[in-house]
Amino acid sequence: MRHTLRAGIAGAALLALLTTGCAGENSGDEVTVYSADGLKYQSGDGFYDRAFKKFEEETGIKVNYVEGGSGEVVQRLTRERNNTKADVLLTLPPFIQQAQSRGLLDAYRPAGWEKIDDSDKDADGMWTAVVKNYFCFIYNTEELDAPPETWQDLLDSSYKGRFQYSTPGVAGDGTAVVIKSMHDFGGLEPAMDYLKKLQVNNVGPSASTGALVPKVDKGELLVSNSDVQMSFANREAMPNQDIFFPAMEGKAPTTFSLPYAGGLVKGGPQQENAQKLLDYLVSPEAQKMISDAGGGFPSRTDVTPEGEYAERARKALDGVEIFTPDWQTIDKELDSYLEAWREATGS
Template identity: 50%
Template sequence: MKALKTLLAATLLLAGTAACGGTGAASTGDGGAKTVTVYTADGLADGYKTRFDAFTQQTGIKVQTVEAGSGEVVSRLQKEKSNPQADVVVTLPPFIQKASQDGLLQKYDVPGSDHVQGVKGDDYVAVVDNYLCFIANQKAGTPKTFDDLLDPKFKGKLQYSTPGQAGDGTAVLLLLQHLLGKQGALDYLKKLETNNVGPSASTGKLQPKVSKGELLVANGDVQMNAASIANDKSAFSIFFPAAADGKRTTVALPYVMGLGAGAPNVDGGKQLMAYLLSVDAQKTVSENAFGLPARDDVKPADANFLAVQKSTQGVEVWQPDWSAVLSELDADVAAYTKAVG
């Protein structure tokens, strides 16, 4: 499988929730063996509701969720290492690799994982495929290139989630490193800081600000932003800024799940993970949540699936080496923080 591959179309008017926001909210459940607790990066709330209801009907096991930013999910696991609370963990790379490295996950060969060609390891596997993107308020038009984002008209009207804290924000830094080199990425982001509102640990919280016009441009991801457009009638469009050579590139940024180390309900967690990666559940990923199935043997044909494919037409998808990314992440984030002051 090639590291770079070309997908299908340009702007998107679709539906969902944020992949990297931080709500810290938990739903309620009965506890014990009849409840599974999921710590998750937000973005899949609509899809979760439908799938979790179906899972409960089939098994009698309720599901409660705790939503947070991608990095915040792992930080919470680390704080609770001596008293684990999570049965299942869902977050973005490289944070899922961080959780694995720190012993916060346990090995589980999820049925169907042999059909996942994307991100997976001994203790984690992709469950929903997704891609980095940017969003623009309708009043801003659609910026064509990364250099367009340096325009003074975006001063105080542009914001991106913070690398090292949010999965989507980390992906922005990685994409610019891929396109410009590490120093080139830092030089660009230092220039962009003139327009940037400031840090944000939550990508999801940027969506309503762009829709209302408080911001004109922000980063996001296709699944989250497509769902927001369709479900919340958000007034923004999705775009992929081009580099100086005119090519548009994005980062593959799937939701990845793992079984929590010391999971209080390990059997229930395994059942839920097997269900989420089952053919029946994977067939509904696009219809319910505007994501793409992680399994290569599931080929939906619903309108949402086709629209997501169309939105990325002509955009190259870069598949990072996430283990290499993780090994350099602390140094890269430190260099980024120093560059933007």
């Protein structure tokens, strides 16, 4: 049974490790990774599980793995900048850009960097997409015959107390709610006007998007935010949920790429090992594991995703307009966006 750590009780233990624990001594035959959650599974059969095992077998370099929310891992890296323990950072936008703007990353173009779309990497090589992914919402397929097709539908009173999205600024997918609503509604002010109305139905804050998936599957929630990778990776363990993309009335649904992006940590104790790991993660060998093991998409354009999950995900994106956020602007303005969200929702 495939089950991600994002949705498992092990997440609480990992959060404790992230906030209070130590990554351990980083010796010459090790590399330490700080990562957003979602690609390492309780079953031991996720993308990270497979890729790290193969990397260790081929190189003899042990991977020390520490995970948390997309923003949490950057916060930890920031706190440790004078005593850096991590070698590789893997997290979602806009937090990978946040790490870059804080001076936490060093430029490195992994082998095969030229096979990755310009929109999925930093032009100066500060970060590179490893696993492509897309933002979405999910709904309970047992209680709902069809998902709410529009943003307006989500305001219906039937969703009161049975709708929830993860906290912007803490969770990557929560931050994505703000980004998508700003795109769809045409700016910050109209998006905040809408989210203020939506707050009537919202259960409240959640630091973890993954914690919402089992609630939707069980019917405790009818709808929550999510992402394509997480939804499909959880499909066997949690079959009563499916994805959708809320649209504006009379317009096509929209989404955007929300990849797991990797960067070389500035001042990391094992930079050579970090480079080897980044090389491996974007190698054809590792990229071919992604769709089957992780439910996401390869970031390399010369690797075609294969398998049941890849086919389902492709079908789910049919007819969906994919836009490219201005990540540089979002990074600069993120604090003001989050303050506007807190003011609008009272959170």
